Amino acid sequence: MVVVLTPYWFNGVQKLKVVSQSPPQPPRGLTPPSMQASVHKIRCLSQLRSKDKSLEKYIYLQQLKDADTNMFYQLCLDHMPEITPLIYTPTVGDACLQYSQIFRRPDGLFVSYKDKGSIGKVLRNWPRIDEARIAVVTDGSRILGLGDLGANGMPIAIGKLSLYVAGAGIRPSSTVPICIDVGTDNKKFLEDPLYIGLRQPRISEAEMNEFMEEFMYEMSVVFPELLIQFEDFSTDKAFSFLSSFRDRYPLFNDDIQGTGAVVLSGFLNAAKLSSAASGRPLADHRILFLGAGSAGVGVGMQLMSFFKLQGLSDEEARRRIWLVDSQGLIYDGRGKLAEHKKFFSRNDYTGAPMTDLVEIINYVKPTALLGLSTLKGAFNQGVIEAMSAHNPRPILFPLSNPVRLSECEFHEAVQWSRGRVIFASGSPFPEQQHEGRTLYPGQGNNMYVFPGIGLGAILSKAASVTDSMIEAASLGLADALTDEERGLELIYPRIERIRDISAQIALAVIRCAQKEGVDRTPHLQQLDDAELLKHIKGKMWNPEHMSHL
Numbered sequence: 001m002v003v004v005l006t007p008y009w010f011n012g013v014q015k016l017k018v019v020s021q022s023p024p025q026p027p028r029g030l031t032p033p034s035m036q037a038s039v040h041k042i043r044c045l046s047q048l049r050s051k052d053k054s055l056e057k058y059i060y061l062q063q064l065k066d067a068d069t070n071m072f073y074q075l076c077l078d079h080m081p082e083i084t085p086l087i088y089t090p091t092v093g094d095a096c097l098q099y100s101q102i103f104r105r106p107d108g109l110f111v112s113y114k115d116k117g118s119i120g121k122v123l124r125n126w127p128r129i130d131e132a133r134i135a136v137v138t139d140g141s142r143i144l145g146l147g148d149l150g151a152n153g154m155p156i157a158i159g160k161l162s163l164y165v166a167g168a169g170i171r172p173s174s175t176v177p178i179c180i181d182v183g184t185d186n187k188k189f190l191e192d193p194l195y196i197g198l199r200q201p202r203i204s205e206a207e208m209n210e211f212m213e214e215f216m217y218e219m220s221v222v223f224p225e226l227l228i229q230f231e232d233f234s235t236d237k238a239f240s241f242l243s244s245f246r247d248r249y250p251l252f253n254d255d256i257q258g259t260g261a262v263v264l265s266g267f268l269n270a271a272k273l274s275s276a277a278s279g280r281p282l283a284d285h286r287i288l289f290l291g292a293g294s295a296g297v298g299v300g301m302q303l304m305s306f307f308k309l310q311g312l313s314d315e316e317a318r319r320r321i322w323l324v325d326s327q328g329l330i331y332d333g334r335g336k337l338a339e340h341k342k343f344f345s346r347n348d349y350t351g352a353p354m355t356d357l358v359e360i361i362n363y364v365k366p367t368a369l370l371g372l373s374t375l376k377g378a379f380n381q382g383v384i385e386a387m388s389a390h391n392p393r394p395i396l397f398p399l400s401n402p403v404r405l406s407e408c409e410f411h412e413a414v415q416w417s418r419g420r421v422i423f424a425s426g427s428p429f430p431e432q433q434h435e436g437r438t439l440y441p442g443q444g445n446n447m448y449v450f451p452g453i454g455l456g457a458i459l460s461k462a463a464s465v466t467d468s469m470i471e472a473a474s475l476g477l478a479d480a481l482t483d484e485e486r487g488l489e490l491i492y493p494r495i496e497r498i499r500d501i502s503a504q505i506a507l508a509v510i511r512c513a514q515k516e517g518v519d520r521t522p523h524l525q526q527l528d529d530a531e532l533l534k535h536i537k538g539k540m541w542n543p544e545h546m547s548h549l
């Protein structure tokens with residue numbers, strides 16, 4: 001038997017613990033005679049590949065995760081580009097739409113409005129309370145760009161947590177997927193006899209606020225060491241719960257802050273490529289958003305850092321950003337605006353409402369066009385040609401998910417910009433050949449950052465997740481490109497390197513937590529960067545052997 005001992009600190013004293021050992025031998029007869037882990041991996045992969053439809057592959061992989069967690073994560077780590085789109089975006093969107101039909105067994109915690117007044121009791125039913133470190137919590141009210149999916153939102157929480165394990169080595173037993181079910185306004189679901197959620201419309205805003213107060217308080221009592229990631233709450237709730245709870249509990253909102261961080265990171269690299277072609281100073285970039293929801297405004301806020309890093313003031317940075325929603329350009333003279341849209345509302349435009357995207361592009365002359373609108377095909381030929389007319393290397397980020405809601409596809413962007421586009425999308429697209437060159441799409445998806453943010457916050461036992469920690473994650477990701485990746489003009493690293501990237505991001509997050517005084521692990525302050533990185537990597541869980549052998 002191989003036993004590996006690793007040092008750890010307890011109350012200031014160094015101790016040793018066993019971190020891995022060879023698997024216990026199963027009783028003879030309970031496994032077939034020729035059962036080798038390496039061969040079984042090939043078997044599992046071929047079972048997966050024998051399925052035609054992505055949703056069938058999703059179901060197979062979820063069942064594999066239940067039956068043999070180690071094998072599931074070995075496959076994930078060995079075949080990241082193939083498996084990520086199956087357990088996460090875009091397939092997870094179909095899994096949510098179909099969840100009431102494909103449901104096999106509960107996997108996660110459902111907290112419903114019926115539990116009001118006794119939420120703590122429900123949370124205590126979770127079987128691994130002591131080990132819980134990270135929960136992804138959704139209320140299913142805005143799943144990707146698919147709208148209100150009620151209790152069918154659970155796969156989103158499960159998918160994000162699978163990436164925490166695969167991408168950052170969080171122990172599977174430390175993850176808690178939670179779906180809050182407070183009704184749904186999805187009429188089709190309410191009429192579906194198979195629908196698994198509460199059969200009632202969503203509760204009122206006041207009832208929801210009261211429910212969330214109890215939920216968050218009980219979460220902190222039952223799971224004292226837990227970091228919470230809010231996911232896919234509709235925009236009004238996303239902003240209000242983030243601001244009401246972030247100073248009281250360790251949490252972040254993935255759609256606002258995670259997306260902001262991942263887009264800032266990609267934009268830092270994209271702007272350098274674009275400026276190299278145009279000669280335009282970095283501080284002179286102009287960014288136009290189609291979509292002004294939680295993601296659009298969250299990204300806008302974070303992209304202000306891009307300009308501030310170039311030496312611009314808050315006000316100058318704000319003025320480099322224009323927002324468009326379903327009513328057109330957002331400006332003061334347009335009439336009443338939702339609270340979250342006011343910050344970027346323009347006071348330098350006073351004309352009639354401007355709704356045509358090409359007209360807006362010709363007015364703003366942006367260097368970058370970002371889509372967080374859920375409006376498929378919004379970046380059409382006219383739009384991309386207008387962007388290309390103003391820029392030798394236009395930056396186009398159609399970030400809406402899943403694939404079928406993307407503002408444009410990569411091959412369209414390549415064709416209509418004649419190969420000049422600098423591109424990142426929320427969902428994955430295949431690479432393209434153009435005039436003898438291979439062009440690679442970036443994937444501007446928060447999956448690059450939330451695992452590392454979570455890992456850093458967990459290891460530093462951060463009391464809260466600050467804006468600087470999010471920005472540190474973003475800068476850490478931007479710096480993670482290798483020379484080879486830069487040579488290929490990638491703006492995000494290859495997903496295969498996610499574990500290394502997450503470790504780098506966690507390091508940046510921990511250092512920032514220490515600087516801001518929100519960390520609660522003084523012994524980590526004594527480590528230099530190399531030692532801290534080693535410590536982080538040493539903490540990562542690795543799938544080792546087949547659970548059932």
Ligand SMILES: NC(=O)c1ccc[n+]([C@@H]2O[C@H](COP(=O)([O-])OP(=O)(O)OC[C@H]3O[C@@H](n4cnc5c(N)ncnc54)[C@H](O)[C@@H]3O)[C@@H](O)[C@H]2O)c1
Nearest residue numbers: 144145235291292293294295325326373400401426445446
């Ligand atoms: N890539 C990522 O990592 C990432 C992260 C978060 C969200 N997203 C995606 O962003 C999208 C939006 O998410 P959200 O939470 O902000 O949703 P939301 O519904 O709150 O926001 C959508 C915005 O788009 C605008 N819009 C809708 N139709 C429009 C039209 N015809 N013309 C112009 N604007 C229009 C709306 O007015 C609104 O401002 C979703 O598809 C989501 O999957 C991607």
Ligand SMILES: O=C(O)C[C@H](O)C(=O)O
Nearest residue numbers: 089144232255401445446
């Ligand atoms: O889930 C994703 O793929 C990204 C993002 O959180 C979204 O809501 O679209």
Ligand SMILES: [Mg+2]
Nearest residue numbers: 231232254255
């Ligand atoms: Mg999301």
